[in-house]
Amino acid sequence: MIKTSNVAELEAISKNIRRHIVTMITAAKSGHPGGSLSAVEILVSLFFDRMKHDPANPSWPDRDRFILSKGHAAPVLYSVMAECGYTPVEELNNLRKLGCIYQGHPDVRFIPTLDASTGSLGQGLSLALGMGCGNRLDGRAGRIYCVLGDGEIQEGQIWEAAMFGAFHKVTNVVPIVDYNRIQLDGFVKDIMEVEPLEDKWRSFGYHVISVDGHDIAALQKAWDEAAATTTAPSVVIAHTIKGKGVSFMENNPKFHGTAPTRDEMEKALAELA
């Protein structure tokens, strides 16, 4: 598996991941392209650079963990895990088909190397914090990264978990908000505004790191800053663009949960060439 801190290389990987996402969701004829494309650099920067993990030794106790709490963005996670060597690349286009390991939402029963099954929004941060406490009790250095949707944080459990994380100073867990500003029914500001987002996390006791979620170098600095902050847990608010990389999907609520047509896929792949 490739591990690199070179920004250009990580950007090239990101483009390839985007091609997988568009292709596999088109083949599946259903799925969530917008929120998968917005999280590409976040996951690429973690899996191919920052996180300590080893596809050849997936249950390595000291590894870093990853939880995609916004489980509907499964295509980005599947593409990244496949390119890391955890799962077969050639199966990606069987996404959502009966018997395929690439289920509609991440499922540990089908992919045991996943750190969590997700899909019901609001639950991943609690799970991550439980893992963080377990790691801390056993003196393991592994960190847990947990990607949340901006719509997802409308769920009350996220804030129960945030209180817990700050109160128990669970600094080995890093929540990341994929702040693409669109949810299923439209723009977050029109469905249930989450602003002032930084102030919310700060008032819950978090160290807030705001970053352009498509800027690899900025993400690298964010992971550094989170790791260096030990007095309080850190949250990374990643400002992203829903549908990033495909012009007609960008900032378009339609592509939260609609698969591209064949024609749209061809257009998208041309843009991602």
Next chain:
Amino acid sequence: MALSTTYELKPGMATREAFGRALAELAKSNSRIVVCDADLSKSTMTHFFAAEFPERFFSVGIAEANMVGIGAGLAAEGKIPFVSSFSVFVVNKGFEQLRTVVAYPNLNVKVVGTHSGISIGEDGPSQMSIEDLSLACSLPGFTVLSPADEKSMRACIALAVDTVGPFFVRAGRPKMPVIYDSEDGFKVGGSRQLLDGRDVTLMAHGLMVSESIRAAEALDAEGISARVVDMYSVKPLDREAIVRAAAETGAIVVSEEHLVDAGLGVRVAQVVSEEHPCPMAFVGLTDYAESGTPDELLDKYGMRASSVIAAAKRALARKK
């Protein structure tokens, strides 16, 4: 005819206290045991554990959904988390979490719901868990236990520690009559025959076990021979004991401090109808109760031997 065994049913310990004490004892030799609490440790009795193992005790505040998730994360890292609160709160407020982050990935989380049923008393229906067994049994992979006294609760907690997989163990607030003098003889999917009989079988879990014993003694005085079986393992069921009861006594009564149309009774009826149909009758709750002393409530809502006796006669009247 005289019963082959008699039970003194002396006052004993509340099952919640038996849970709390057993947990603190087991944790001495098992460092994987951790506890999550939602501001009720003095009531659920996990404070015994907290006092001895503060570093393994996680206060989550009044946030049951988060508590279940934290427990699941700890289980994913190899811990044996006991997630405990009043049954009505942990099961109902945490249900979607029990489903999606515990049952679905089959994580080794142990849920202990205390203050179950109406015997919590004066606090009233918002605190009374009468649906918990139904909800817990609906979750694939869950083992569901409802012990009747101190020793059987201790045995159930030991089973939960030693058996990999999600558990729900039901505990109550009031002191319970002593039925067992030993923790031996309990297993997942087991049952305990407490009295033998040939005319009817009285099955129960929790506090209705002692009431069923009293009912059997009263029926015996009327010349009706009743078998009594403690069905502490609500899921999985001891199917063999159920089939044997149907075949050998030809009538079954199931009594429980739980909604009558959603608990042990309907689960036993499913086995009986599949394996060996026979007349059955049920004792349980039909609606939300009210405030009162536990004894007043158990009287008013029929959680007594008299209800079991009446049910036994209903079932016997339908026996050919």
